[in-house]
Amino acid sequence: MRQDHKLLSLVTRCVECAGNTMTPGADALVCGACGYRYEFSDDGVLRALPRTSELRVPAFYQSRFYRRWMSAWEDMVQKGWVIYERPFYRFFSMSGHRKMRSLIAGLPHPPEVIVDIGCGDGQLFDLLDQRRCIGIDRNAAFLTRVKHRYPDVLAVQADFNNLPFAPGSIACCTSAHVLEHLYHLAEGLEEVRRVLAPAGAFIFSIPTEGGWGWELGRLLVTGPRLRRNYRLNVHEVMAIEHINDARRVLQFARFYFDIRMKKYAPLSFLPVMAINSSITVLASPLAGDHELRPE
Numbered sequence: 001m002r003q004d005h006k007l008l009s010l011v012t013r014c015v016e017c018a019g020n021t022m023t024p025g026a027d028a029l030v031c032g033a034c035g036y037r038y039e040f041s042d043d044g045v046l047r048a049l050p051r052t053s054e055l056r057v058p059a060f061y062q063s064r065f066y067r068r069w070m071s072a073w074e075d076m077v078q079k080g081w082v083i084y085e086r087p088f089y090r091f092f093s094m095s096g097h098r099k100m101r102s103l104i105a106g107l108p109h110p111p112e113v114i115v116d117i118g119c120g121d122g123q124l125f126d127l128l129d130q131r132r133c134i135g136i137d138r139n140a141a142f143l144t145r146v147k148h149r150y151p152d153v154l155a156v157q158a159d160f161n162n163l164p165f166a167p168g169s170i171a172c173c174t175s176a177h178v179l180e181h182l183y184h185l186a187e188g189l190e191e192v193r194r195v196l197a198p199a200g201a202f203i204f205s206i207p208t209e210g211g212w213g214w215e216l217g218r219l220l221v222t223g224p225r226l227r228r229n230y231r232l233n234v235h236e237v238m239a240i241e242h243i244n245d246a247r248r249v250l251q252f253a254r255f256y257f258d259i260r261m262k263k264y265a266p267l268s269f270l271p272v273m274a275i276n277s278s279i280t281v282l283a284s285p286l287a288g289d290h291e292l293r294p295e
């Protein structure tokens with residue numbers, strides 16, 4: 001197998017039967033209980049999606065409108081994503097990522113492995129030691145790009161709410177600008193808490209969605225671009241795409257995590273949502289006897 005054994009040895013949970021039963025075979029991981037296999041693609045991406053996802057999402061994700069938005073988005077990514085390519089916008093777009101890096105560096109024990117959930121094409125890996133990183137995403141095309149750019153990263157195609165890791169096995173999970181997109185936000189947060197070690201850290205960044213900073217950005221940058229190039233209304237798009245505003249993400253996160261630090265960026269000396277573009281959080285999992293847990 002091509003991948004570093006230390007990273008791969010954490011992939012022990014079967015996403016099909018939920019047993020902690022995956023063992024390395026000659027060219028794949030195989031479930032000892034149900035026989036399900038995780039295979040590597042030609043690009044070195046490990047495929048750990050179940051046959052079917054048990055969580056239903058609204059039909060609007062299949063609508064013509066949403067498909068138009070998705071192809072517009074893919075087109076923008078192909079042409080060089082303006083928010084990451086242009087230095088001025090990149091300064092804002094990456095402000096949360098930079099805060100994440102400094103929160104990771106400040107952990108009392110440097111984590112041996114970092115699992116970045118919803119890694120996309122890997123913007124965060126630029127800032128980290130890639131030999132310690134596992135990247136999780138649903139999008140196979142993104143993961144292929146991750147493997148080309150960061151061959152040391154273990155790239156795993158999996159669902160946010162069905163991760164191939166045993167309970168309490170991960171020291172550090174990260175998530176950069178992902179939670180605002182999750183229709184199944186609570187399920188996703190529960191899953192992160194499940195895989196985190198009791199003393200583990202969840203470090204995530206979200207846009208200050210709901211504040212007028214983003215509103216202004218959309219009015220001046222994204223809005224006109226989407227209207228001109230794709231005849232899409234940015235507010236209609238974002239009502240679905242950023243289904244959770246910052247307040248909701250933080251509220252739900254408090255159900256499962258102790259929020260130990262909250263940093264605004266890029267103007268961290270002015271901790272106000274309106275004039276910042278991201279909020280970055282250091283959270284530790286709440287103990288198992290938390291009152292939201294079923295008896």
Ligand SMILES: [Zn+2]
Nearest residue numbers: 014017031034
């Ligand atoms: Zn299985």
